[in-house]
Amino acid sequence: MERKIFWIVFLLLGTVADIVLPIWWGLAATIPIGVLSWWIAYRSEWF
Secondary structure, eight states, X not given: OHHHHHHHHHHHHHHHHHHHSOHHHHHHTHHXXXXXXXXXXXXXXXX
């Protein structure tokens, strides 16, 4: 279940970043989005 939540959050935030931010900022935002997605899925205990 955590893996599914991770990928959903990662893809959703990544898509939003690619639409809202310029291309290089969107690429740079991938690492923080990955960390945030990992924290939401595995560490936050929301799921």
